[in-house]
Amino acid sequence: MPHQCIECGRTFPDGSKEMLSGCPDCGGNKFQFKPSGASDPSNSASSADPEPTAGSEPAPDFDSSSEARSETAPAGSAGPTDSTDPAGSTDPAGSTDPADQSDPDPADRPSERTVSSDTMESDTTDPVEGDAERIDDEGAEDTAQASARSDVVTPDELDRAARETGSTGVDSESVEPPASQPGVDELRDELNEQFESIRIVSPGQYELNLMELYDRQEYIISLQEDGRYVIEMPDAWGVTDE
Amino acid sequence: MGLLTNLRDSISRVTDGLFAADEPKRIGIYGPPNAGKTTLANRIARDWTGDAVGPESHIPHETRRARRKENVEIERNGRKVTIDIVDTPGVTTKVDYKEFLDHDMDKEDAVRRSREATEGVAEAMHWLREDVDGVIYVLDSTTDPFTQVNTMLIGIIESQDLPALILANKTDLPESDVQQIANAFPQHETIPLSALEGENMDEVYTKIAEYFG
Numbered sequence: 001m002p003h004q005c006i007e008c009g010r011t012f013p014d015g016s017k018e019m020l021s022g023c024p025d026c027g028g029n030k031f032q033f034k035p036s037g038a039s040d041p042s043n044s045a046s047s048a049d050p051e052p053t054a055g056s057e058p059a060p061d062f063d064s065s066s067e068a069r070s071e072t073a074p075a076g077s078a079g080p081t082d083s084t085d086p087a088g089s090t091d092p093a094g095s096t097d098p099a100d101q102s103d104p105d106p107a108d109r110p111s112e113r114t115v116s117s118d119t120m121e122s123d124t125t126d127p128v129e130g131d132a133e134r135i136d137d138e139g140a141e142d143t144a145q146a147s148a149r150s151d152v153v154t155p156d157e158l159d160r161a162a163r164e165t166g167s168t169g170v171d172s173e174s175v176e177p178p179a180s181q182p183g184v185d186e187l188r189d190e191l192n193e194q195f196e197s198i199r200i201v202s203p204g205q206y207e208l209n210l211m212e213l214y215d216r217q218e219y220i221i222s223l224q225e226d227g228r229y230v231i232e233m234p235d236a237w238g239v240t241d242e
Numbered sequence: 243m244g245l246l247t248n249l250r251d252s253i254s255r256v257t258d259g260l261f262a263a264d265e266p267k268r269i270g271i272y273g274p275p276n277a278g279k280t281t282l283a284n285r286i287a288r289d290w291t292g293d294a295v296g297p298e299s300h301i302p303h304e305t306r307r308a309r310r311k312e313n314v315e316i317e318r319n320g321r322k323v324t325i326d327i328v329d330t331p332g333v334t335t336k337v338d339y340k341e342f343l344d345h346d347m348d349k350e351d352a353v354r355r356s357r358e359a360t361e362g363v364a365e366a367m368h369w370l371r372e373d374v375d376g377v378i379y380v381l382d383s384t385t386d387p388f389t390q391v392n393t394m395l396i397g398i399i400e401s402q403d404l405p406a407l408i409l410a411n412k413t414d415l416p417e418s419d420v421q422q423i424a425n426a427f428p429q430h431e432t433i434p435l436s437a438l439e440g441e442n443m444d445e446v447y448t449k450i451a452e453y454f455g
Contacts (some may be wrong), residue, residue, distance in 0.1 A: 204352060207336055208335050208336070209335075211394065215371075
């Protein structure tokens with residue numbers, strides 16, 4: 001019985017759409033939230049509803065979120081004046097949301113958040129929930145987000161990432177790295193494959209593919225001895241010469 | 243982004259068309275290393291502006307960055323032609339620091355020169371793609387013109403429909419063979435000259451005015 005019409009006492013399940021157009025019985029548009037667990041006294045301060053969920057409602061006091069509201073909150077204080085209460089949007093009490101705390105299954109949280117995105121703005125103490133709130137701002141969770149949350153990096157990916165970091169760690173200022181250094185040789189081979197316009201045979205010895213150089217839109221303006229290039233991006237990315 | 247780029251391109255095409263007649267043509271001096279490109283560029287610049295373009299040297303890859311001399315006014319038969327001269331680094335498919343070691347250079351300097359020369363080739367090719375309206379192709383008439391570089395560059399220039407003037411340089415040397423160059427590129431007119439001695443420069447200027455005017 002999370003929501004109750006304060007006019008006629010009719011109760012609604014959490015997030016019921018019926019409430020969005022007012023109470024079907026009496027037409028009332030003020031509802032109070034009644035959490036399943038015991039109410040936290042600190043939540044009496046969070047009775048404000050920072051943003052109406054249904055824009056057409058003049059005084060949308062019903063709360064479609066899991067935010068706790070004390071049953072003792074007077075109906076008057078939950079009226080239109082409260083909807084502009086700045087404390088509501090910054091109220092840290094949201095972090096003590098009893099509904100969240102009593103939620104035994106964390107997997108249920110995302111769906112809950114999509115409903116309660118407005119009120120979750122106040123929740124800044126939990127970094128995970130803070131992230132989720134930003135995602136919700138942009139709409140429903142997409143597959144990439146879901147995958148990022150649920151998937152685990154494979155040992156292969158970890159290994160590759162570590163190697164990439166190691167390679168780019170080579171000091172670009174080094175004039176002439178020792179030829180025997182395996183990392184640099186690998187990097188040089190790799191770059192030679194990618195940039196076949198210039199092949200670095202060894203420091204100071206180059207083979208050039210003129211057609212490739214001519215065909216390339218970007219312009220290689222500087223070579224590093226470790227096999228790196230500095231290139232100028234095509235004009236489309238910046239201002240033209242003329 | 244795409245829309246804006248297209249719009250900008252359209253505007254620049256229109257403005258290019260409006261000012262094309264007033265802007266000097268940009269003429270790239272191309273060729274393999276040590277053909278005498280900078281000597282020619284200096285000769286042209288000195289003859290018509292009094293300044294030089296860059297240092298000349300018998301060591302290959304002396305020019306490792308493209309150098310430009312703007313607004314060179316050449317007068318021929320009562321006609322004035324204004325061009326921008328771009329002296330480009332010698333184009334080659336291989337750069338090896340060891341070839342510089344013979345010229346009293348230590349290894350470190352030779353390696354650096356080699357790297358800069360390679361960057362220079364990349365720059366020259368980039369200019370050819372983007373920034374020249376015509377090409378003066380300079381060849382050393384004492385060497386065999388049938389090389390991969392010459393064939394490829396002349397091919398690119400032809401595919402771009404760029405006006406190209408082929409110069410057979412170093413006619414002051416006894417082993418000079420202008421005919422060999424004319425045979426290599428029969429589809430083009432070959433003008434003999436010695437940029438160093440200033441031989442046959444009159445004909446060169448006449449042809450420049452004719453080709454790029």
